[in-house]
Amino acid sequence: MTTVQRPTGGHGGAPARPVVEVRGVSKRYGSIHALRDVDMAICPGEVVGLVGDNGAGKSTLVNIIAGALAPTSGEILVDGERVGFKSPTDARDAGIETVYQDLALAPDLSVWQNLFLGRELTVRGPLGWIGWLDRRAMAQQSVTDLERTRIRISSVSSRVGRLSGGQRQAVAVGRAAAWGSKVILMDEPTAALGVEQQQKVGELIKTVASHGLPVLLISHNLPQVYDVCDRILVLFHGRLIADLRPEETDMDGIVGWITGAAMLSGGSTR
Amino acid sequence: MSAPQPPAAALDAHVAEGELEAGRDSVPVFQRFMERIGAFWTLGVLAVLIVAFGIAAPTLYTKAAWLATSSFAVEYLILAIGQTYVIVTSGIDLADGATLGFSAMAGSLLMENLLASHVSGGVASFVGILLMLATGAGIGLVNGLIITRVKLPPFIVTLGTLTAVTGATDLLNNGTEITNLPGFVTTLGTANVLSGWLPVPVLIALALAVLFGLGLSRTRFGMRTYAIGSNEIAARRAGVDVDRHLVRVYMISGVLAGVAGLLVTANFSAASPIAGANDELYAIAAVVIGGASIFGGRGTMFGTVIGTGIIAVLTTGLVLANVQPFWQQVAIGAVVIGAVAVDRVRTRAGTD
Ligand SMILES: Nc1ncnc2c1ncn2[C@@H]1O[C@H](COP(=O)(O)OP(=O)(O)O)[C@@H](O)[C@H]1O
Ligand SMILES: [Mg+2]
Numbered sequence: 001m002t003t004v005q006r007p008t009g010g011h012g013g014a015p016a017r018p019v020v021e022v023r024g025v026s027k028r029y030g031s032i033h034a035l036r037d038v039d040m041a042i043c044p045g046e047v048v049g050l051v052g053d054n055g056a057g058k059s060t061l062v063n064i065i066a067g068a069l070a071p072t073s074g075e076i077l078v079d080g081e082r083v084g085f086k087s088p089t090d091a092r093d094a095g096i097e098t099v100y101q102d103l104a105l106a107p108d109l110s111v112w113q114n115l116f117l118g119r120e121l122t123v124r125g126p127l128g129w130i131g132w133l134d135r136r137a138m139a140q141q142s143v144t145d146l147e148r149t150r151i152r153i154s155s156v157s158s159r160v161g162r163l164s165g166g167q168r169q170a171v172a173v174g175r176a177a178a179w180g181s182k183v184i185l186m187d188e189p190t191a192a193l194g195v196e197q198q199q200k201v202g203e204l205i206k207t208v209a210s211h212g213l214p215v216l217l218i219s220h221n222l223p224q225v226y227d228v229c230d231r232i233l234v235l236f237h238g239r240l241i242a243d244l245r246p247e248e249t250d251m252d253g254i255v256g257w258i259t260g261a262a263m264l265s266g267g268s269t270r
Numbered sequence: 271m272s273a274p275q276p277p278a279a280a281l282d283a284h285v286a287e288g289e290l291e292a293g294r295d296s297v298p299v300f301q302r303f304m305e306r307i308g309a310f311w312t313l314g315v316l317a318v319l320i321v322a323f324g325i326a327a328p329t330l331y332t333k334a335a336w337l338a339t340s341s342f343a344v345e346y347l348i349l350a351i352g353q354t355y356v357i358v359t360s361g362i363d364l365a366d367g368a369t370l371g372f373s374a375m376a377g378s379l380l381m382e383n384l385l386a387s388h389v390s391g392g393v394a395s396f397v398g399i400l401l402m403l404a405t406g407a408g409i410g411l412v413n414g415l416i417i418t419r420v421k422l423p424p425f426i427v428t429l430g431t432l433t434a435v436t437g438a439t440d441l442l443n444n445g446t447e448i449t450n451l452p453g454f455v456t457t458l459g460t461a462n463v464l465s466g467w468l469p470v471p472v473l474i475a476l477a478l479a480v481l482f483g484l485g486l487s488r489t490r491f492g493m494r495t496y497a498i499g500s501n502e503i504a505a506r507r508a509g510v511d512v513d514r515h516l517v518r519v520y521m522i523s524g525v526l527a528g529v530a531g532l533l534v535t536a537n538f539s540a541a542s543p544i545a546g547a548n549d550e551l552y553a554i555a556a557v558v559i560g561g562a563s564i565f566g567g568r569g570t571m572f573g574t575v576i577g578t579g580i581i582a583v584l585t586t587g588l589v590l591a592n593v594q595p596f597w598q599q600v601a602i603g604a605v606v607i608g609a610v611a612v613d614r615v616r617t618r619a620g621t622d
Contacts, residue, residue, distance in 0.1 A: 106501040108500035109497055109500060119509070132488060
């Protein structure tokens, strides 16, 4: 079991340059220290798990990387460059996409409309100035994007409300994969799904990462984290206390870190 | 991309490769049918009404009846166009009838004063009409800003502006009519094309319906309007500036109320302080009959046009059939409830 920060890719372990780095990030809400001096890095193609008890600071960390929250101190680097996101839109423009547990799609819109909402393609010429939609281009692009992540939806013009929970989450992941170029952040993407659907989304996460796009996955489903992730980071009361490799630990080991027991019994801390 | 359903074993193999299976329709056949026919069922209702009233009162099929029905529909249709945008966002604009009355009075008061100080009729018309539109936009802006900045429900906000604006309308000319209007405005009310079959106000209302219908179904603005009504949080997360969008939607409703105010004034050759009173109820009814969901995310301009048609035919038809006028409201109320009941079935077919 090791806690050394390793900026290496998930496949083969060859050293790789991190796409996203978090340096000395702290976040305070009044007297609450939600995050304390967190350092971490995500490399191309990696699936990094982020686990911890309720209130450990996982969502806070993801929201800071996603531009939805500003850190109290510390910095975020994308491709080695310091960034100062003022909104989630800034983060998206930098290639960072987020998949939420729910409420991410508009059920009355079609699959392609959801994929392009906020980034609609318009036709060229004067009609484009008034925002005339290029529906055909968006529908075609949607088919290609979903095929690349091997998501099968009967038709990209189906209303999203007609899809199952798992399919909806697949569309959300497909959207993130289509637009993201640096990293996909997922805050409990399978918490609202049944067991079988959770597994399918897990497979989908692997597929996305195999295309080189790294994923930061928050999940309470430890078997899934264990199965899907190349590295597992553990947050404990706002501190990043462990950086584990699944092959070097087991489920009990992870649980030990989450509850803090491993720290007390002499495991090295960061 | 329409993937045929793979058999179960093949499906497992796909899943192992990281695929998700295609969408399966687990929705009952009847509900799927209801969803598919969409707004077209209302077209059927309209056809049935036209046939039924035609049998009860054959005068329905005369030019006079058509002109009466279509002219009656003008102000409700124009209000309902704006109301469609508002309802699709899951909002409501109770103030649009009051806005009609206020903007008509404000613009007419200006025109009367300009004429009194010997400004030419053309200039007076131009400035007066501009004021009507601006007044409508202004009231819409106030509605939109209170809803998005103070974060109050649209129902409460527009109920408040409905009351305030109605009071302000009476202040404008001590509650009396304005009849001294430029020739352009009064001519607008009687002008027509197609040898008298198509009054210009009706033409304007239909043109606006087409224009705003395309805006709703074919533009980025329209798509975002649906997205906000369907899932506001999702729209925000997708980077849509929801607050600014909503302000614009309420301004559209306000400007259209100003247009309706102009056409009502033109039609009567007078601006009345009670013009537009209770119109919002008919406009909302037309939108709901047309298949829009008051919970947002759904509705079409085509449906709204048909919904307005149903209200107009019901009203003229009952008059021609010599039914007591009170029954008009009872009938319209019944149709609204029926439409919402059908919408319920369709909505259940749609989500989950
Ligand atoms: N907006 C907020 N205001 C005050 N405290 C907050 C806020 N958001 C989160 N916290 C606190 O910060 C800590 C970390 O929360 P969070 O990041 O949501 O944890 P997790 O996602 O790991 O469950 C918790 O103690 C939580 O109560
Ligand atoms: Mg959380």
